[in-house]
Amino acid sequence: MKKLSLLCYGELKRYGVYSDYRLTAISRAAGILSARRKSIKRNIFTKSPYASRPLLVSCYGVKIQNGCLRVQLRAGRSEHIPLNSHTLGVLLDPALRINSFTLTSTSLSIGISREIGAQLEEPTGAVGIDRNLRNLTVGNKDKVTYYDMTKVVRIAETTRSIVKSFKRKDARVLQLISSKYGMRRRERVKQIIHGVTKQIVREAKTKKQVIIFEEIRGIRNLYRKGNGQGRSFRGRMNSWPFHEVKRQVEYKAAWEGVPVFTLSRKDTKGTTMDCARCGERLQSPVRGDKEHHRQLWCEKCGRWMDRDLVAVLNISRRGRVRFARSSTEGEAGEALKGNAEHDGEPLILRVDASKLRHADPTQ
Numbered sequence: 001m002k003k004l005s006l007l008c009y010g011e012l013k014r015y016g017v018y019s020d021y022r023l024t025a026i027s028r029a030a031g032i033l034s035a036r037r038k039s040i041k042r043n044i045f046t047k048s049p050y051a052s053r054p055l056l057v058s059c060y061g062v063k064i065q066n067g068c069l070r071v072q073l074r075a076g077r078s079e080h081i082p083l084n085s086h087t088l089g090v091l092l093d094p095a096l097r098i099n100s101f102t103l104t105s106t107s108l109s110i111g112i113s114r115e116i117g118a119q120l121e122e123p124t125g126a127v128g129i130d131r132n133l134r135n136l137t138v139g140n141k142d143k144v145t146y147y148d149m150t151k152v153v154r155i156a157e158t159t160r161s162i163v164k165s166f167k168r169k170d171a172r173v174l175q176l177i178s179s180k181y182g183m184r185r186r187e188r189v190k191q192i193i194h195g196v197t198k199q200i201v202r203e204a205k206t207k208k209q210v211i212i213f214e215e216i217r218g219i220r221n222l223y224r225k226g227n228g229q230g231r232s233f234r235g236r237m238n239s240w241p242f243h244e245v246k247r248q249v250e251y252k253a254a255w256e257g258v259p260v261f262t263l264s265r266k267d268t269k270g271t272t273m274d275c276a277r278c279g280e281r282l283q284s285p286v287r288g289d290k291e292h293h294r295q296l297w298c299e300k301c302g303r304w305m306d307r308d309l310v311a312v313l314n315i316s317r318r319g320r321v322r323f324a325r326s327s328t329e330g331e332a333g334e335a336l337k338g339n340a341e342h343d344g345e346p347l348i349l350r351v352d353a354s355k356l357r358h359a360d361p362t363q
């Protein structure tokens with residue numbers, strides 16, 4: 001960025017652009033160049049770099065005036081963009097700072113920030129999140145919630161069958177169709193996940209908990225053509241939106257001052273299959289055992305346990321320990337109390353994720 005500024009700041013004078021925009025233009029160019037460098041590093045073919053669509057970005061003199069966003073075009077000349085009541089309502093919050101705006105031919109984005117004071121409070125517990133294809137299990141020793149995500153799987157299946165129903169063998173047309181229905185699928189799925197993540201973050205905030213994730217990596221490599229799996233199975237696994245869940249939780253938690261911690265693969269190595277009550281290694285059911293589908297057997301406790309429940313209990317327990325170790329100097333370990341060992345079963349709730357959006361927001 002600095003090098004680029006030195007090289008071309010003077011050159012930009014030629015274009016008669018208002019000086020406020022010169023630095024943001026250079027910053028955008030630096031972004032494009034760094035993306036290109038990454039592509040070259042990964043051996044991906046790159047064209048000569050260019051900005052794919054025109055946009056106006058500035059972080060200077062952004063102001064709300066009479067229900068409009070004031071955009072300085074040059075000294076003494078400004079443009080006013082009307083904002084709708086929802087946007088105005090959000091922006092009028094005095095705790096918010098308006099940092100920047102980005103204007104394209106079809107959209108206006110406003111960058112805002114907020115000071116988080118609550119982050120300083122010591123967390124009193126941890127809540128683990130286990131991401132599965134058909135459910136999202138969230139909880140700890142006291143309470144576990146299953147969010148039913150089967151609708152997400154169904155949406156992906158419907159999309160695939162719609163795209164498949166177009167029989168024309170034309171790559172361009174097919175690409176258009178799959179991109180259209182793919183976008184529709186992503187938006188519908190996102191909406192369902194929003195309902196869940198909102199609830200997760202809200203609950204963690206009121207209970208002052210750390211949110212613990214388990215790292216999922218290389219999952220797409222597991223389900224590729226030629227790996228010996230069926231087509232529809234691969235399609236199902238590859239449309240699993242596990243990353244979207246994390247993305248949403250992370251940004252919502254950051255906004256609310258809730259800490260999020262991700263367990264690395266080293267942290268969780270070999271413990272996902274351990275009994276949450278006694279630590280004994282659990283055993284999978286025999287192939288074809290329909291009765292104990294997604295369950296694990298503990299020899300010591302002599303009982304079957306739900307696979308997702310075991311996973312989430314392990315994640316929250318591990319995460320609590322790891323988080324305490326990584327944050328500050330030893331004292332935090334004591335701060336994470338309230339999860340005293342107890343033999344009781346956690347309270348288990350089952351929620352249909354696709355119906356959350358319409359649920360009472362105060363719950």
Ligand SMILES: [Zn+2]
Binds near residue numbers: 300301302
């Ligand atoms: Zn056990």
